[in-house]
Amino acid sequence: MVSDRKNLRFKTENFRELGLLLFIILLSVLIQFRNPTFLTFSNIETLLINASILSILAVGMMMVLIVRGIDLSIGSTIAFSGMISAMTVASYPHIHPLISILQGTLVGSGVGFLIGLLVAKFKVLPIIATLGMMNVVRGFTFLVSKGRWISAYQMSIPFKEIATGRILGMNTLVVIAVVIYSAFYYFINHTRTGRQIYAVGSNPDAAEVSGIPKIRIIWMVYILMGALAGLAGVLWVSRFASAQGDTAVGYEMNVIAACVLGGISISGGSGKVSGLILGAVLFGILNNALPLINVSPFWQQGIQGVVILSAVLINVMVKRTNERQALRRRII
Amino acid sequence: MAQRELLIERQRSMKRFIMQWEWLLLLIFMMIHVVNSFLSPYYLNFNTFIRTPMTFLDKSFLVLPMTFVIILGNIDISVGSTVALSSVIMATAYNAGVAMPLAMLLCLVVATTCGLINGVLMVKFKELSAVIVTLSTMTIYRGVAYVILEDRAAGNFPNWFSFLGWGSIAGIPFMLIMFVICAVLFGILLHKTTFGRKIFGIGNNKNACIYSGIETNRVLLWVSILTGLMAGFTALFLTSRMGSTRPNVAQGYELEVIAMVVLGGVSTAGGKGKIIGPVLAIFIIGFLSYGLGLVNISAQVLLIIIGMLLIISTMILNIRFKRMKKPRVLQS
Numbered sequence A: 001m002v003s004d005r006k007n008l009r010f011k012t013e014n015f016r017e018l019g020l021l022l023f024i025i026l027l028s029v030l031i032q033f034r035n036p037t038f039l040t041f042s043n044i045e046t047l048l049i050n051a052s053i054l055s056i057l058a059v060g061m062m063m064v065l066i067v068r069g070i071d072l073s074i075g076s077t078i079a080f081s082g083m084i085s086a087m088t089v090a091s092y093p094h095i096h097p098l099i100s101i102l103q104g105t106l107v108g109s110g111v112g113f114l115i116g117l118l119v120a121k122f123k124v125l126p127i128i129a130t131l132g133m134m135n136v137v138r139g140f141t142f143l144v145s146k147g148r149w150i151s152a153y154q155m156s157i158p159f160k161e162i163a164t165g166r167i168l169g170m171n172t173l174v175v176i177a178v179v180i181y182s183a184f185y186y187f188i189n190h191t192r193t194g195r196q197i198y199a200v201g202s203n204p205d206a207a208e209v210s211g212i213p214k215i216r217i218i219w220m221v222y223i224l225m226g227a228l229a230g231l232a233g234v235l236w237v238s239r240f241a242s243a244q245g246d247t248a249v250g251y252e253m254n255v256i257a258a259c260v261l262g263g264i265s266i267s268g269g270s271g272k273v274s275g276l277i278l279g280a281v282l283f284g285i286l287n288n289a290l291p292l293i294n295v296s297p298f299w300q301q302g303i304q305g306v307v308i309l310s311a312v313l314i315n316v317m318v319k320r321t322n323e324r325q326a327l328r329r330r331i332i
Numbered sequence B: 001m002a003q004r005e006l007l008i009e010r011q012r013s014m015k016r017f018i019m020q021w022e023w024l025l026l027l028i029f030m031m032i033h034v035v036n037s038f039l040s041p042y043y044l045n046f047n048t049f050i051r052t053p054m055t056f057l058d059k060s061f062l063v064l065p066m067t068f069v070i071i072l073g074n075i076d077i078s079v080g081s082t083v084a085l086s087s088v089i090m091a092t093a094y095n096a097g098v099a100m101p102l103a104m105l106l107c108l109v110v111a112t113t114c115g116l117i118n119g120v121l122m123v124k125f126k127e128l129s130a131v132i133v134t135l136s137t138m139t140i141y142r143g144v145a146y147v148i149l150e151d152r153a154a155g156n157f158p159n160w161f162s163f164l165g166w167g168s169i170a171g172i173p174f175m176l177i178m179f180v181i182c183a184v185l186f187g188i189l190l191h192k193t194t195f196g197r198k199i200f201g202i203g204n205n206k207n208a209c210i211y212s213g214i215e216t217n218r219v220l221l222w223v224s225i226l227t228g229l230m231a232g233f234t235a236l237f238l239t240s241r242m243g244s245t246r247p248n249v250a251q252g253y254e255l256e257v258i259a260m261v262v263l264g265g266v267s268t269a270g271g272k273g274k275i276i277g278p279v280l281a282i283f284i285i286g287f288l289s290y291g292l293g294l295v296n297i298s299a300q301v302l303l304i305i306i307g308m309l310l311i312i313s314t315m316i317l318n319i320r321f322k323r324m325k326k327p328r329v330l331q332s
Helices: A002-034 A041-066 A074-091 A097-121 A126-145 A157-164 A172-190 A192-202 A204-209 A214-240 A251-261 A273-292 A297-331 B002-018 B021-039 B046-055 B060-071 B079-095 B100-124 B130-149 B159-166 B174-191 B194-204 B206-211 B216-242 B253-263 B276-294 B299-331
Strands: none
Touching: A002 A273, A002 A297, A041 A074, A041 A172, A041 A192, A041 A214, A041 A251, A041 A273, A074 A097, A074 A126, A074 A214, A074 A251, A097 A126, A097 A157, A097 A214, A126 B253, A126 B299, A157 A172, A157 A214, A172 A192, A172 A214, A172 A273, A192 A204, A192 A214, A204 A214, A251 A273, A251 A297, A251 B130, A273 A297, A297 B130, B021 B276, B046 B174, B046 B276, B060 B079, B060 B174, B060 B194, B060 B216, B060 B253, B060 B276, B079 B100, B079 B130, B079 B216, B079 B253, B100 B130, B100 B216, B159 B174, B159 B216, B174 B194, B174 B216, B194 B206, B194 B216, B206 B216, B253 B276, B253 B299, B276 B299
16 A cells, blocks of 8 residues: 555656656657757757756756745846956956856855845745845946956956866866756755755745754755856856856746746745756757747747746646546545 | 723824834935935926926836735736737737727737736646746747847837827826826725725635635736736836837836835735835835936946845834734734
C-alpha cells in the first residue's frame, strides 16, 4: 500500500518533467525540419551560451520562489554589478578577471543582503520590497555611471574573455552555469540548509515551530539570489562588451517565466533543479529558434507569452486530474 | 461604567482618526509644495497648480482600480501592456479608415476584454496566483501589440482628439476634471456600496466571504473588468497627449501604479485602504517629480526616491498595523 502510494507520487511528479522534455524534443524536431542548421553543434552551443546567464539567475529565483518570495530587482542588480565591475576594469585594466567576478558577486550579495533585511527582518512583502529596490538600484546605477556607457574598447581583453574564452573545449559561460547548477543541486538536495529552504517554503509556521531559523533562511536565500545576479551582471557585461544604465531592464520577467516553465510553483514549497534546467533550455530554444525559422522578431514576445500561459495552465490541469484520481482511489 | 467605556471608545476612535496614514500623506504633500516654492519663485501660483497635473494624470486613472485589486489581496501587472495594446489597436483601426469615435470605443472594448480575460483566468484557475496570470497576459498583450504595429508608430489623429489630453474647460484641464469624476465614483463605489464592502471582505478573509454567500468570483471578475476599462481610458488620454502611439508605450506603468497605491496606505496583504490615500499619493509623486525637475535633479534620483518611499511607507504601515492589532486582541 505504502509503496503503491509512493509509486503514484513518483509518477505524477515526473510526469511534468517528462512532458516538458517531450515538448522540447518535439519542438526541436519541428524546428529541425524547418531549418536544418538548428541541431548543429555550433548552434546548440550558441543556444546554451544564451541560456546560461538566464539559467544562473533561474537557480537563485527558484530558491526565492520556494520560500514564497519573488525578486523583481535582479535586472537592476545585473546592471549595477555589471556597471561597477566594468568601471573598475576601465580604470584598472590589469585586474584579473576572477577579481572582477568576485567583485560583481560581492556587490550583488550586498543588494541581496538589503532585500533580505527588508523581507525577512522587517516583513515587507517581497514583491513590494524588490519593486522598491529595483527602482533604487537602477537609480544608483545611473548615478554611479553618470549616465555614461562603458564600451568594449574600455574593457581589458581578459575581462572580455570571461564570456568568449573556453575551458575544456566548452564556452566559459556554459561551464560556469554547469558548475553553479551542480553546486546548487548538491546544496538544495543534500545539505541540511538546502532542505530547510523547502521546509520554510512549504509551511513557514511549522518550520519555525520545529526550530528552523526561518528569518535566517529567507535572508540567506535573498543574499544568494543577489550574489547570483551580481555574477550574472559581470558575465552579461563581458558577453555584450558594454555596460549601460539600462542593461537587463525587464529581464526579471524572463527569469520568472523560465522558472514557471520549469514547474516551480510561485506559491512556494515546490520546484526541482532538474525541472529548472528544462525550463531554461525551453526558454533558450524559444529565443534562439524563432528567428531561425523566419518568425518575425515582433512575434517573439507574443509567442513566449502564449507558451508560458499554456505551460502554467496545463500544469494546473494535470494537477487537478491527478488529485481527482487520487481522491477516487481513496474512496474505493 | 458604560459611560467610561464609551469615553475610552471615543478617545480611541479620535486617536485612530489622528493616527491615519492619510494625514501623513497630506503633510508630505504640503511639504513638497513648501519646498518647491522655496526652490523656484515661479512655482506657487494657481496656474502651475492646475496645469502640472496634466503631466502625470494619465496613469492615475489606473491607480483607482489598482486600489481595488490590491485591497482584494491581488495584484495586476498587465495594466501597462493593456494600455499599449488598446492604444495600438485604436490607432491601427483609425488608420485603416474606422471613424475616430468608433476607434475610441474599440480602444475601450479591447481594454475591457483584456481585463475580462485576466479575470476569467483567475476565476477558472484559482490555483494560480494573480502574479503569474497577469505576468503571462502582460507578455501576451504586449506581444500582440508588437505583432500589430511592429516597430512603427501610428498616429495622424484628428485635431479634436488632442483635446482629451491637452484641452481644458473653463481653465481647468479636461483630464483633471475627468480624473476627479472618476475618483469620486470609485470612492463611492468602494466606501458607500455593498460592492465595496464585499471587496474589503474578500481582502480580509476570502473563505469567510465564500461561506457567507458572497459571490467572490463575480466581484473578482467585475474588478478585473473595471481595471481593463480604466486601462482603456488611460490609453485614450496617453495617446491623445503623445499624438501617436507605439507598441512600447506605457512600459513600466504597472510598477509606478502599484507604488502609488502602496504609498497611499493600501495594505498589500489586502483588506485595508482608502481611495483618498492613493489619490494623494498620485499628486505627491507627481509634484515631487515636477519639483525635482525645477531644480534640475535627474530622473534617476527620482527613481531612487520613489523606490525608497515605497519601501519606507510599507515598513511604517507594517509597524503601525502591528501596534493597532494589539488592543483589538485584548478587546475580544
